[in-house]
Amino acid sequence: MKLKISIFVIFLAISVQAQIIDKEMSTGFRTATTRNIDVIIIHSTFNNSGGELYDIDLIIKQFARYGVSAHYVIGRQGEVYRLVNEKNVAYHAGKSSLPDGRTGVNSCSIGIEMVCSFTEPVTDQQMEALVKLTNEIITRHNIKFILRHSDIAPGRKTDPWNFNWEKYQNLIQAL
Numbered sequence: 001m002k003l004k005i006s007i008f009v010i011f012l013a014i015s016v017q018a019q020i021i022d023k024e025m026s027t028g029f030r031t032a033t034t035r036n037i038d039v040i041i042i043h044s045t046f047n048n049s050g051g052e053l054y055d056i057d058l059i060i061k062q063f064a065r066y067g068v069s070a071h072y073v074i075g076r077q078g079e080v081y082r083l084v085n086e087k088n089v090a091y092h093a094g095k096s097s098l099p100d101g102r103t104g105v106n107s108c109s110i111g112i113e114m115v116c117s118f119t120e121p122v123t124d125q126q127m128e129a130l131v132k133l134t135n136e137i138i139t140r141h142n143i144k145f146i147l148r149h150s151d152i153a154p155g156r157k158t159d160p161w162n163f164n165w166e167k168y169q170n171l172i173q174a175l
Contacts (some may be wrong), residue, residue, distance in 0.1 A: 045115060
């Protein structure tokens, strides 16, 4: 009986992990040997440079053009793309500050981009993938803050757009 329960627990743990698709960036980040990650920042993005609005490759080209990136991007169907390894510093926060007064937010945070637009909300699949990814990150790092881009750069940034922040907070607290 113990073996059956153990196998079920292992299966359950595997089934709730986010599937990661590697699409490493060559720009928009700097390598780091050590860093203390205690913040997750949620963003929104889409391709506004012509072509398919939600095409991940066009979004990555756009990031490269601006010299920015995030650690992860979550596509419309819930696909989780890793652009920058968590050990490295992705340029996703810009000029910003945390509730405890710290600046240099890129150095202590993991950035997650949700693919949506000003008019189309995040999908249920994206929300599910974000909750899974958030919980995985929490198991690897001592997370102090989970914030929106608009929380750390008020007046400068408005994302994530069309995002039910209360639902997200309730879902990550429920696990």
